[in-house]
Amino acid sequence: MKIKGKVHKFGDNINTDEIIPARYLNTSDPAELAKHCMEDADPRFVRKVEEKDVIVAGENFGCGSSREHAPIAIKAAGVSCVIAKSFARIFYRNAINIGLPVFTSAEAAEILKKKDQVEVNVTKGEISKARRRTVYKAEVFPRFIKEIIRSGGLMEYAKDKGIKRTAKKKAGRVKKKKK
Amino acid sequence: MGYTITEKILLAHVPGLKEIAPGDFIMAKVDLCLGNDITSPIAIKEFRELGRKKVFNHKRVVLVPDHFLPAKDMKSANQAKILKEFAEEFGITNYFELGEMGIEHALLPERGLIMPGDLMIGADSHTCTHGALGAFAAGVGSTDLAYAMAFGECWLKVPETIQLRFTGKPRKWVGGKDLILHAISDLGVSGALYKAIEFTGDTIGMLPMDDRLTMCNMVIEAGAKNGIIAPDKTTEKYVKGAIRKYKPPRKSYKLVESDEDAVYADIREYNVSKLEPIVAAPHLPSNGRPVSEFKNVKIDQAVIGSCTNGRIGDLKQAAAVLKNKKVNPGTRLIVIPATQAIYLEAVEAGYAETFVRAGGVFCTPSCGPCLGGHMGVLSEGEVAVSTTNRNFVGRMGHPKSYVYLANPAIAAASAIKGVITHPSNL
Numbered sequence: 001m002k003i004k005g006k007v008h009k010f011g012d013n014i015n016t017d018e019i020i021p022a023r024y025l026n027t028s029d030p031a032e033l034a035k036h037c038m039e040d041a042d043p044r045f046v047r048k049v050e051e052k053d054v055i056v057a058g059e060n061f062g063c064g065s066s067r068e069h070a071p072i073a074i075k076a077a078g079v080s081c082v083i084a085k086s087f088a089r090i091f092y093r094n095a096i097n098i099g100l101p102v103f104t105s106a107e108a109a110e111i112l113k114k115k116d117q118v119e120v121n122v123t124k125g126e127i128s129k130a131r132r133r134t135v136y137k138a139e140v141f142p143r144f145i146k147e148i149i150r151s152g153g154l155m156e157y158a159k160d161k162g163i164k165r166t167a168k169k170k171a172g173r174v175k176k177k178k179k
Numbered sequence: 180m181g182y183t184i185t186e187k188i189l190l191a192h193v194p195g196l197k198e199i200a201p202g203d204f205i206m207a208k209v210d211l212c213l214g215n216d217i218t219s220p221i222a223i224k225e226f227r228e229l230g231r232k233k234v235f236n237h238k239r240v241v242l243v244p245d246h247f248l249p250a251k252d253m254k255s256a257n258q259a260k261i262l263k264e265f266a267e268e269f270g271i272t273n274y275f276e277l278g279e280m281g282i283e284h285a286l287l288p289e290r291g292l293i294m295p296g297d298l299m300i301g302a303d304s305h306t307c308t309h310g311a312l313g314a315f316a317a318g319v320g321s322t323d324l325a326y327a328m329a330f331g332e333c334w335l336k337v338p339e340t341i342q343l344r345f346t347g348k349p350r351k352w353v354g355g356k357d358l359i360l361h362a363i364s365d366l367g368v369s370g371a372l373y374k375a376i377e378f379t380g381d382t383i384g385m386l387p388m389d390d391r392l393t394m395c396n397m398v399i400e401a402g403a404k405n406g407i408i409a410p411d412k413t414t415e416k417y418v419k420g421a422i423r424k425y426k427p428p429r430k431s432y433k434l435v436e437s438d439e440d441a442v443y444a445d446i447r448e449y450n451v452s453k454l455e456p457i458v459a460a461p462h463l464p465s466n467g468r469p470v471s472e473f474k475n476v477k478i479d480q481a482v483i484g485s486c487t488n489g490r491i492g493d494l495k496q497a498a499a500v501l502k503n504k505k506v507n508p509g510t511r512l513i514v515i516p517a518t519q520a521i522y523l524e525a526v527e528a529g530y531a532e533t534f535v536r537a538g539g540v541f542c543t544p545s546c547g548p549c550l551g552g553h554m555g556v557l558s559e560g561e562v563a564v565s566t567t568n569r570n571f572v573g574r575m576g577h578p579k580s581y582v583y584l585a586n587p588a589i590a591a592a593s594a595i596k597g598v599i600t601h602p603s604n605l
Contacts, residue, residue, distance in 0.1 A: 015569075017551070022574075025550075026254035040573040066306075066319065067217060068322060090304055144204040148334075155325060158329065
């Protein structure tokens with residue numbers, strides 16, 4: 001899978017209060033949250049962002065609260081993926097769990113500038129500027145995380161798992177009857 | 180090779196697993212999972228989409244609507260209702276309605292719902308608080324909570340551990356808050372990213388449970404996954420007291436400690452015998468400096484409360500400073516006990532009267548203004564000194580408002596003077 005989009009650049013320690021301020025947390029509606037995405041970091045972000053655009057940030061992106069509203073708001077605003085030097089851990093797992101691709105690459109985060117066109121190979125974790133040859137490799141996901149991503153998020157993974165569980169149980173019952 | 184307390188607890192929660200190492204991905208059994216009125220509605224929606232008839236264990240799911248209750252507006256009321264209806268439908272016994280409700284990270288230890296040796300996840304970043312009891316407790320998101328409610332499991336990456344060793348007897352007016360602000364300022368806001376922080380040293384042994392909870396509460400502000408303190412006599416006394424008083428469903432616990440040859444990613448030592456109270460300036464919790472360095476910082480509001488510093492020991496300290504004093508005219512003092520039990524104790528001990536006579540307000544338990552929710556949100560240009568945990572841009576209200584983090588005694592003294600002040604300068 002390949003992503004192509006325009007870069008929106010942010011600095012270090014962008015926290016979840018900036019990504020989606022608590023004054024909007026009285027709802028969990030993605031469309032509603034998307035209207036206020038990144039509001040306290042850049043009030044004009046929502047007007048500028050276009051479908052498939054990419055957020056590029058510095059260290060510790062998404063620090064602070066555990067609110068899943070943060071990656072939800074980013075995803076619902078049309079952002080296709082986030083590239084950062086590093087991610088805060090709860091934001092990172094939340095993004096994986098809801099199927100928002102996130103890439104850790106200090107090099108790419110440094111080199112990519114505002115309004116650059118960027119191409120990302122999601123499966124390979126390869127990042128490059130449009131029409132440029134240099135490829136930046138993002139940190140590789142461990143196999144376990146890849147499985148969640150392949151399912152499209154943790155709940156999809158759970159649904160696969162749930163179906164398997166039920167199938168096993170049923171199989172067990174059939175066996176007993178045969179006895 | 181030995182294990183740290185964090186590694187031991189994680190290992191004990193993966194059936195059949197023989198060994199464990201930092202960096203491993205595990206699917207661990209959870210003893211308890213927690214959600215609040217902001218994070219649970221998303222988790223409940225996702226849980227319902229799975230179409231399961233039951234939660235993994237109706238006594239081990241805890242739902243606490245502590246962020247926006249008493250409902251600050253209609254949307255918040257709707258969010259809280261989702262929790263209540265879900266709790267009724269699935270027979271969740273640990274749902275806390277207003278009247279019993281308190282801030283989740285004060286309420287659970289108080290009620291004996293979290294035990295030493297437990298593995299707990301919570302859809303709230305300050306879930307790390309519970310590590311003060313010698314448990315593994317980590318903040319996760321709503322989807323993780325949905326998964327845990329369904330399967331009683333959570334995926335985790337085994338963290339490396341940083342040991343922070345505190346030595347020396349802290350001075351008067353220096354407590355857990357100052358120790359942790361000092362450590363965060365040393366580590367930086369991402370200095371412990373993905374790692375466990377284990378607090379050790381003779382200072383920790385001297386600290387009451389309230390201060391230990393404050394310290395573990397703020398490890399997330401250095402990016403840590405969990406904070407943990409090996410259980411000792413203070414821990415056991417606290418846990419036994421909670422069991423006696425509230426008769427929780429589980430009464431057994433396991434005292435786990437790190438092996439002598441456990442491996443740490445880093446060990447840092449802090450001698451705190453000469454440490455001053457620490458104040459963290461806007462807009463990062465790592466901007467901590469001794470209080471004496473803050474000259475003429477005028478404040479509009481002082482907040483004493485939250486999962487960080489809303490416990491009885493905190494209110495006692497604030498009351499000691501405010502006794503027979505008056506809040507500076509034009510400065511607002513907002514005191515928020517973390518739970519109903521703390522509220523009642525503060526009333527009975529006369530602390531509530533002290534706050535009100537001083538010209539402060541004494542509110543119902545809630546996360547309140549800590550996250551800019553309600554009961555003290557800041558306007559443009561306003562400045563607050565607060566015992567809460569974060570001073571990010573816009574955290575307590577307007578993106579152009581300013582929060583200084585401090586301990587309860589500093590917040591109380593600052594309310595009296597109208598500028599950031601050490602209690603001994605009153």
